[in-house]
Amino acid sequence: MKTILFISPTGTLDNGAEVSIFNLMKFLAFEGYKVINIAPTQQKVTENDYSKRFTDCGIDCVLINSQRWWWEDAPGHLFGTEAERAASYRSAIKKIADVIEENEVDIVISNTVNIFQGAVAAAIMNTPHFWLIHEFPDNEFSYYINKLDFIDDYSAEIFAVNGQLSEKITELFPEREIKSFSPYTEIETIKPKIGNKQRIVSIGRISERKNQLELIQAFEKMNRSDVELVFIGGWDETYKKECTAHIKESRLKNISFLGNMENPWEYITDKDICVFPSAMETFGLVYVEALLNGIPVILSDNPGHSSAYEMFKFGQMYETGNIDQLTSVIETTLENFKQVQEDALVFVSEAKNIYEVSVVYSEIIEEINSNKHYQDNSVRHIGNLLTIDENKSKLSRLEFKIRQKLQRIRYRIFRK
Known part of the structure; x- marks a missing residue:
């Protein structure tokens, strides 16, 4: 069976994109695939409550401590300097590429349009990359319209949520066949309690x-x-x-x-x-x-x-x-x-x-099981430029950690 690597958007299970594809991962693991999930964290930990949910289901979960996980112009606060965030991006790409190589990953799947590191790492390692798009290109997510050329170049397949989003993405990529899926939530049917008022x-x-x-x-x-x-x-x-x-x-x-x-x-x-x-x-x-x-x-x-x-x-x-x-x-x-x-x-x-997993994700599963030959991405020739990080001194690393901590404290105060 194939080895599938997912790149997750938040490292939490409080949003539809994470929950729905967590269920896809569980299904694939149950079917015999080796499934690995990479997710961001803002702490130096190798395990937390989020990762335990995955390992309990037979899914390897790798946490990456990242300065910035989403695109620079995606929603969210920007911590640190531009140079520090660039170094964090490179570090994440290197770690993802290492996971691909060490586990002989067959397919990389990015579970949001808001992250690109998995796409770049897959290109460097000559591994097919699928992009799952959950977000309409409107309001806070309108920024990604300017990145359609990148998404096109770094995707073996593009999937969008079935319905109006899939139709919109098809309009944005007129030369491609956009496949679709429907987010899945796993719930136990509960008999409602007896009420006394409408x-x-x-x-x-x-x-x-x-x-x-x-x-x-x-x-x-x-x-x-x-x-x-x-x-x-x-x-x-x-x-x-x-x-x-x-x-x-x-x-x-x-x-x-x-x-x-x-x-x-x-x-x-x-x-x-x-x-x-x-x-x-x-x-x-x-x-x-x-x-x-x-x-x-x-x-x-x-x-x-x-x-x-x-x-x-x-x-x-x-x-x-x-x-x-x-x-x-x-x-x-x-x-x-x-x-x-x-x-x-x-x-x-x-x-x-x-609403069964095998039905709502049928097109993704079909492409995972196919043996198409996807064209290599030429960026692999400069992979070292996208992954090598600077060897900073201990003093420089300490300065960065202190500045990062202060910025997060100020951000929490600002939010209040």
Whole structure:
């Protein structure tokens, strides 16, 4: 069986890209592939809670302490000087190249458009590289439109999330065949608790991107004292304050914020409907989780949600930003709750058949198993220039560590 190396975006399992491809890695490891994952860390450690999740599933996990993991112009704070970040990039490329050589890796897969080190290391080592794109080239991710030539040159295959994102990426690469996948989340179906009151529940981080204020405004228009609005998820302080300020100003009641829950579906009852008003999503895993748990669901029509909806064609959509329409859809759902709930429960078995690992990742798995000959990348001839790091003195290294620590402290203070 082949050896597959994944390059992960964050080194955490709190985002859809990491969670979904973690499930692909587990599937491949179970099928007999040797799977290796490389992820960033900001500490000098060889193991942490994140890496243990992988090793427990038979996946080797290599952590790389990196000054900067994403592209320079990608979202995120820039620590250190440009020269220090360049040295960190080179060091990461060298470490990835070493893993490729030592483990005789057959394919390298970058699990986000935001990182390039795996692509460069694969090119140096004459190893095919696949790029998985989860991000729409809009807003904070619009920067990567200027990197399409690089992505094209350093990809044996390009995959994008199925639906509107895949269609958009196809437009950006008219000379290539863009293949697709759907993010997979592994959940255990939980029977809802018995509830005593109808509730509107929204799961996800309280943030401008998730757009919960729109749902609060729709709840205000409903003017129903017999219905509760519940938010489950952590929050961005600034946006949370904006939401609570509107609640106080409008004197709204029956709204609660429960905070982050390890398994939010344990808090769902048989009287609940789920509403997801996000302004932007890559796919909408929480929508899928609601379907698999048989919960009636309403979702905004942002591109990511629309992509997920095209896959299942179940639930009710409303136009993002149209508060009147959202209010109307919620009221109709509550009025016809018994039938809507029954339909949602019946759909669970069909959703499970649609949403299997081997199905949603079939095109990736097919390309992994193919024996295509991919053209060598000529950058291999100058591989040493992209991987050799300077031999700094002990004093220089100590100075760098102190400066890096101070910058991170200032960054945390600034965020507060």
